[in-house]
Amino acid sequence: MAAASSNFLTMPAKGGPPILSRSEVALRICHGALLIVYRSTVINATAWAAFHPGGTLALLHFVGRDATDEIEAYHCSATLERMKKFVVGRVELDGVEGWSALTPPIALGLVRHPDGVKGHWAREGSVRLAASILPPSTQQPASTTPEVIKLLPAQLEPLPSDLDKGKEKQRSRAYQELKARVVAAGLFNRPGPLSGYGTDLIRYTLLGATAFSLFFLTNGWLGQMASAAFLGMFFHQLTFLAHDAGHTGVTGDWWWDRVIGMVVADWIGGLSLGWWCDNHNVHHLVTNHPEHDPDIQHVPFFAISKQFFGSLWSTYYKRVMAFDVFSRALISVQHKLYYIVLSLARFNLYANSYAYLFGPKPKHNAFWRFELAGLTFYWMYFGGILYSQPTWPMRVAYLLVSHIVSSPVHVQIVLSHFACSTDDLGPIESFPSRQLRTTMDVVCSPEVEFLHGGLHLQVTHHLFPRLPRHNLRKASLLVKEYCQENDIAYREYGFVDVNLQVLGVLQDVANQLQFIKTVADAEIDEKIR
Numbered sequence: 001m002a003a004a005s006s007n008f009l010t011m012p013a014k015g016g017p018p019i020l021s022r023s024e025v026a027l028r029i030c031h032g033a034l035l036i037v038y039r040s041t042v043i044n045a046t047a048w049a050a051f052h053p054g055g056t057l058a059l060l061h062f063v064g065r066d067a068t069d070e071i072e073a074y075h076c077s078a079t080l081e082r083m084k085k086f087v088v089g090r091v092e093l094d095g096v097e098g099w100s101a102l103t104p105p106i107a108l109g110l111v112r113h114p115d116g117v118k119g120h121w122a123r124e125g126s127v128r129l130a131a132s133i134l135p136p137s138t139q140q141p142a143s144t145t146p147e148v149i150k151l152l153p154a155q156l157e158p159l160p161s162d163l164d165k166g167k168e169k170q171r172s173r174a175y176q177e178l179k180a181r182v183v184a185a186g187l188f189n190r191p192g193p194l195s196g197y198g199t200d201l202i203r204y205t206l207l208g209a210t211a212f213s214l215f216f217l218t219n220g221w222l223g224q225m226a227s228a229a230f231l232g233m234f235f236h237q238l239t240f241l242a243h244d245a246g247h248t249g250v251t252g253d254w255w256w257d258r259v260i261g262m263v264v265a266d267w268i269g270g271l272s273l274g275w276w277c278d279n280h281n282v283h284h285l286v287t288n289h290p291e292h293d294p295d296i297q298h299v300p301f302f303a304i305s306k307q308f309f310g311s312l313w314s315t316y317y318k319r320v321m322a323f324d325v326f327s328r329a330l331i332s333v334q335h336k337l338y339y340i341v342l343s344l345a346r347f348n349l350y351a352n353s354y355a356y357l358f359g360p361k362p363k364h365n366a367f368w369r370f371e372l373a374g375l376t377f378y379w380m381y382f383g384g385i386l387y388s389q390p391t392w393p394m395r396v397a398y399l400l401v402s403h404i405v406s407s408p409v410h411v412q413i414v415l416s417h418f419a420c421s422t423d424d425l426g427p428i429e430s431f432p433s434r435q436l437r438t439t440m441d442v443v444c445s446p447e448v449e450f451l452h453g454g455l456h457l458q459v460t461h462h463l464f465p466r467l468p469r470h471n472l473r474k475a476s477l478l479v480k481e482y483c484q485e486n487d488i489a490y491r492e493y494g495f496v497d498v499n500l501q502v503l504g505v506l507q508d509v510a511n512q513l514q515f516i517k518t519v520a521d522a523e524i525d526e527k528i529r
Helices: 022-030 056-060 068-074 077-086 128-133 165-184 198-217 221-246 254-268 273-285 306-310 325-331 334-343 345-357 368-388 392-405 408-415 431-437 446-452 455-463 469-485 495-528
Strands: 035-038 041-044 087-090 110-112 120-123 441-443 492-494
Touching: 022 035, 035 068, 041 077, 056 273, 068 077, 068 165, 068 273, 068 431, 077 087, 165 431, 165 469, 198 221, 198 446, 221 254, 221 273, 221 392, 221 408, 254 273, 254 368, 273 345, 273 368, 306 495, 325 334, 325 495, 334 345, 334 408, 334 495, 345 368, 368 392, 408 455, 408 495, 431 455, 441 455, 441 495, 446 455, 455 469, 492 495
Parallel strands: 441 492
Antiparallel strands: 035 041, 041 087, 110 120
8 A cells, every 4th residue: 555655657658647547546536636537537626626616516526537528518618728737647448338436535425634634534424325335433533623534445436336337438428429419509609699688688677677666656565565576576587697697608708707697696686696606516516416416405494305304414515404303393394385485585595695605615716805795785775675665564575575576486496306316326327317317397388488597498408507598498409319319218397297296296205204203103102002
């Protein structure tokens, strides 16, 4: 072991980047290096992980894995070119199965130890996979310093899987061919004048102008509540624009899209685009994973799988999702409270936004001050609107109406995932397989697409997150061909049907919880007797 650790690199005969064997990659990862395979090269993200625009976790989930599809789905050609200077080696790929994936340490519940010593790891939470791979600890962690864990290459080996590695690699190759067809069809180009947003901008302007006109020109309950309703519709529509900008889908330029997104989200909507991007990027990469995807981690309000009954550790929020008495009470009736909770979801977005901005993550972000200025502006104008209402009941009513009217976007966001698989099939599963297994579309006619903001075509969006929203429908036809050619289910349902599926999942989980309680009560009664 000592001899190997002193020389990780084996130089190829003809120069160029050194060749790294799989065991050498695993050893370097155990020593703390964040190595990611991209095509046949190895990228070292250790030095710049904290400054990665997509967030550190987006990298940690792919340490030791071939992230070619994910990297190319999320980055422009200029960024891909810049990545070359972080190449530290090459790997030899199997012609049929490609790179044999390793398990990222984050999937084992491990993070770099705060002592900073190379090769020292700390257990950050009780991740289920860790129980199958890591031996139980024999040490008691100190009250302030976590236990030091030494990670061995053998512990990075994935658990046995029923997946066919060759088939997953073929799906990945076919996905690359699909992307080439989407590019050839010109669907990554901005459609028409104003990048396709001409009609949308008119709609935003009319909704905003109506909301503020009613606010300034009326005094009674009816006029002010109408103002609140139009402001809610204004918020609802602008959420889609912020979503597009967060994915670099408006101008195609990361800097300009981030500015547009912050103006819309922070200055107009009072929400942090920085938080949303950090959160949403992880959601796209580990979609529907109970321990890793923050977009399905809604305990104590919702649980879409009985896996949440185990008080799971969230690797995003860095806390236990406690399945306590309060959680049991709410989740037992979650299918009845579903729309009520989502109608107030904007308040939860405020909480997450401000916890993020005033937490440790964004301090290095150049846009942090711009976001704080935007939130200050938002609360000045929206707070002024509330303050100007003549009575407290009208202030509360204006607040609730404006926020509840905007809530359909929260229903839209969860529709495409809540009724999908939450299984973890391991690092062997390919990018297209994972996205198509955990995502579904909502069918609607082109005339009402603006009500869904492109989020009804989530399957195509998850495969091509940088694709302009107004080209998703055309691209989805190519995606359906890809699914037919590769024997993959493409799921799409009508709006009502999808809602019924989500409610069915919520009720099923609630019933499972009730069954567990009934069995537990029976066992207690039997022991008492």
